Amino acid sequence: xxxxxxxxAGPGDPELIxxxxxxxxxxxxxxxxxxxxxxxxxxxxxxPEAERHNSxxxxxxxxxxxxxxxxxxxxxxxxxxxxxxxxxxxxxxxMADLEAAGVPCEVVPGVSSFLAAAARLKKEFTVPGxxxxxxxxxxxxxxxxxxxxxxAALARHRASLCLFLSVHLIEEVAAAxxxxxxxxxxVAVVEKVTWPEERIIHCRLSELxxxxxxxxxxxxxxxxxxxxxxxxxxxxxxxxPNFSHGYRKRGDA
Numbered sequence: 001x002x003x004x005x006x007x008x009a010g011p012g013d014p015e016l017i018x019x020x021x022x023x024x025x026x027x028x029x030x031x032x033x034x035x036x037x038x039x040x041x042x043x044x045x046x047x048p049e050a051e052r053h054n055s056x057x058x059x060x061x062x063x064x065x066x067x068x069x070x071x072x073x074x075x076x077x078x079x080x081x082x083x084x085x086x087x088x089x090x091x092x093x094x095m096a097d098l099e100a101a102g103v104p105c106e107v108v109p110g111v112s113s114f115l116a117a118a119a120r121l122k123k124e125f126t127v128p129g130x131x132x133x134x135x136x137x138x139x140x141x142x143x144x145x146x147x148x149x150x151x152a153a154l155a156r157h158r159a160s161l162c163l164f165l166s167v168h169l170i171e172e173v174a175a176a177x178x179x180x181x182x183x184x185x186x187v188a189v190v191e192k193v194t195w196p197e198e199r200i201i202h203c204r205l206s207e208l209x210x211x212x213x214x215x216x217x218x219x220x221x222x223x224x225x226x227x228x229x230x231x232x233x234x235x236x237x238x239x240x241p242n243f244s245h246g247y248r249k250r251g252d253a
Contacts, residue, residue: 004067004077004098006091008084008110009033013194014041016111024108029075032063037082037220039195060090064097071103084112087136088164114162117190117222120200121229125160129234130227133159139166139173155180160226167191167221170212174205177225181205186229191221202229 005024010016017025025031025045033043035054046052051070055063063079070077081089085107098105114136118125125134139151143165147153154161155177166173167189177185183206191199203211205225 001071001103002074002076003104003106004071004079005106005108006079006081006085006089006094007108008089008112009038009042009080009082010111011083011113011116011194012039012042012192012198013116014039014044016116016194017042017045018108018110021108021110024076024078025080027076028078030066030070030077031080032058032066032078033080034082038080042080060093060097064094064101067094068098068101068103071098081110082113084110087112087114088138113190113193113222114164114224116193117162117188117224120190120193120198121188121224123229125162125226125228127228127231130231131158131160133157135159135161136164137161138164139169139176141165141169151176152179158226160228161224163223163225167212167223168218170223171209173223174208177205177208181225185225186227188224188229189215189217189221190224191215191217193222 007021007024008018009021022045026047028046028050030051031046032053032055035056043052053066067077067079079094081091085091086109091107095105126132135154135157137149137151137154138145151173156179158180163173183204185205187203187205187208189201189212199215199217201211201215
């Protein structure tokens, strides 16, 4: 029996899928893809004769049923997830379903949207002297968040922050962030990063709700917060001629 492959499609640009992910799509007999989150251009790697299922209208049990049936029939099946499957991809439940059915699976990582957003902004999340920590999180909604991980609690660290699945609750986001970040903290909202219709908004935390409402952004957007968006920081010591490490002695440069 062939394993089911859970493949990260990347953030949207069809050239940002991994080589392995594109190869598996080209070999697949059955592809179940997240149609509401993956641009049609990514599906250009799928053979015309392959069976395709848009999971936008399917339950997890229906998705698992299609993949299990394909694997038992000796077909190569791919579950195509947006971004990287390990972030808000619900793959733990799917893998449990596959395991219970005796169907092996493998996960192929993808380029996450938070990485693509940093690339589009030409920013580094971990700027020396500014922030050495990146927090990936979301505001509590229909999916709860542990109390210790509430956005207000995370905001008190004032680290570099990227929020998924939260832009539709932007007033609550801004209020929670204000528990730690000053009003003048820079914010970038990146909608549909690397898609043809990508939009980027820059503002201050105090301006965030008005900026998002004014742009009409309600979904498929990341909220990036922190001084890394503007601060120059300090030079990295890794390349400092006065800093020795295992591959270079002080003064070698």
